[in-house]
Amino acid sequence: MPARAAAAAAEGEEKAAEAGGRELLYCGTVRFDIMGRKVKGGVQGRGNLVSPTRLRPLVGVDIRLVASGCAACHCVALSSDGRCFSWGRNEKGQLGHGDTLLRNLPTVVSKLSKYNIIAAGVGRNHTVVVTDEGKSFAFGDNRHGQLGTGSLRSGTKVLPVPCLVTKATNAVCGAEFTVWLSSVEGSSILTAGLPQYGQLGHGSDNEYNANASSVRLTYDPQPHPRAIAALSGxxxxxxxxxxxxxxxxxxxxxxxxxxxxxxxxxxxxxxxxxxxxxxxxxxxxxxxxxxxxxxxxxxxxxxxxxxxxxxxxxxxxxxxxxxxxxxxxxxxxxxxxxxxxxxxxxxxxxxxxxxxxxxxxxxxxxxxxxxxxxxxxxxxx
CATH class of the missing domain: 2.130.10.30 (Regulator of chromosome condensation 1/beta-lactamase-inhibitor protein II)
Structure with a gap:
């Protein structure tokens, strides 16, 4: 690391420590090509980070929450001042930057800059965030309705779009589905997306035969966030x-x-x-x-x-x-x-x-x- 960059990093670390800030340390892969998925744009990292490592763009930034997923190859970090950073694989626009280019380092999602983001969920190819005002936004793959926009049109959203959830307090993602918590009485938990194994909690997997002349099964996408009736009350x-x-x-x-x-x-x-x-x-x-x-x-x-x-x-x-x-x-x-x-x-x-x-x-x-x-x-x- 060049001396100037090292000095800047050290200064940022001292400021974060003085302010009682929470620093993010990262370990694991930064080579998304070896995960069996193609990437577009950007330069691949040199290898895996096998020990906890500081990410330069977040040095000195007070991080309140980090979100990733067991099926995902991208991450989201939220700072204490409400900024949303994202990085990783991006072929479905799941980073929210308006393109499908790989980001090796955390980058602020500029379209969310006017909001105070307090919660985030990360799926295989989509991301959902929540603001302090109870609004929810999503970006990435929407083939199964997992963005909760009420529509399946334009299967990929590379910029944040509003979800049909009011008074949201949290959002968590599975591979191709999303769960929201809400302060609305009687609708404290809502789900949307792929219902294949019943993970939406609505009493069905919405399976049907895609063709009368074959046995190919498919699953009816659920783009409208819907309260789970079994947890009503x-x-x-x-x-x-x-x-x-x-x-x-x-x-x-x-x-x-x-x-x-x-x-x-x-x-x-x-x-x-x-x-x-x-x-x-x-x-x-x-x-x-x-x-x-x-x-x-x-x-x-x-x-x-x-x-x-x-x-x-x-x-x-x-x-x-x-x-x-x-x-x-x-x-x-x-x-x-x-x-x-x-x-x-x-x-x-x-x-x-x-x-x-x-x-x-x-x-x-x-x-x-x-x-x-x-x-x-x-x-x-």
């Missing part, structure tokens, strides 16, 4: 999405899951798909979630803290060999830790616990952050 306060499943918590601390049931990721001790929210039994009595507890969903797994002591529970496919966890089990190696936050990827997990950052799982692209020699690490359940 309940206030959903937390939600997390895997590739094709959803986990949610209501204000009473009860946990619900629905969508694709493979590998036990729904926590119901069976692999059946659920087309509408179903209570996870273990969290109905002594282990109900408190307001400070967290939930997370990976590609084929789910997790939460519960029981008033911050005990972490996990279920689903947790490693690429051996048996899956068909129902929530406590992670013994993390008993006694005060877990503050958690995120799950394809086959790895990361938590913030007390003043430590802990990661485990498969590290195919350096996503665990332990350097070039650590390929995987697993915890005991």
């Amino acid at each position: 309940k206030t959903v306060v937390k939600v997390a999405c895997g590739t094709n499943h959803t986990v949610a918590v209501d204000s009473s601390g009860f946990v619900y899951s629905w969508g694709f049931g493979g590998y036990g990721r729904l926590g119901h001790n069976e692999q059946k798909d659920e087309w509408q929210p179903r209570l996870v039994e273990i969290f109905q009595k002594n282990n109900m979630l408190s307001p400070s507890d967290i939930i997370s969903a990976g590609s084929a797994s789910s997790a939460c803290t519960a029981g008033g002591r911050g005990q972490l529970y996990v279920w689903g496919k947790l490693k690429n060999w051996g048996d899956e966890c068909m129902y929530p089990k406590p992670v013994r190696d993390l008993s006694g830790w005060n877990i503050r936050c958690m995120a799950s990827g394809d086959m790895h997990h990361i938590i913030g616990a007390e003043d430590s950052c802990i990661s485990w799982g498969l590290s195919e692209y350096g996503e665990l952050g332990y350097g070039p020699t650590q390929k995987y690490i697993y915890l005991k359940c």
Whole structure:
């Protein structure tokens, strides 16, 4: 790094530290071509970041939230002053910059500059954000109606467009669907997008035969955000999405899951798909979630803290060999830790616990952050 750039970076780090700011550190792939997807424009990174690394455009920026997805190859970061940064793969316009060019480094989404962005969700090829005024905007692939605009026209939106959700408080994305939380009474959770496994929670997968002369099946897209009737009268306060499943918590601390049931990721001790929210039994009595507890969903797994002591529970496919966890089990190696936050990827997990950052799982692209020699690490359940 040139001396001038190094000095600027150091100055930015000192300012962030003095202001009590939260810096973003990144590890994992920056070579989106090796992920099996073509990219357009930009110069590919030199390799994977196998240790936590500062991204130059965000040095000195106070970051309040980072969003990515277990099916995504792009990221969104929100600063404390309401700016929205995005970077990564962009062939469907999922970065919101008005084009389909790759961005290797975080870039401000200029069309959102007049808004204070407080929440964001990232799907396989789409992004949804929420403002402090309750407005929601989306950009990227809209083939299945996952942008929630009420229309399937112009399947790709390279600039932010408004979603048909009022008083939004949060947005979370699966691969091709979106879940919004809203402060509207009786409609605290709404979904739109691909209903293939019942992940929208409306009691159907909307499957039909595409041609009377064949058995080719397809799924009716759902472009209109729609409240989940099974949760009517309940206030959903937390939600997390895997590739094709959803986990949610209501204000009473009860946990619900629905969508694709493979590998036990729904926590119901069976692999059946659920087309509408179903209570996870273990969290109905002594282990109900408190307001400070967290939930997370990976590609084929789910997790939460519960029981008033911050005990972490996990279920689903947790490693690429051996048996899956068909129902929530406590992670013994993390008993006694005060877990503050958690995120799950394809086959790895990361938590913030007390003043430590802990990661485990498969590290195919350096996503665990332990350097070039650590390929995987697993915890005991």
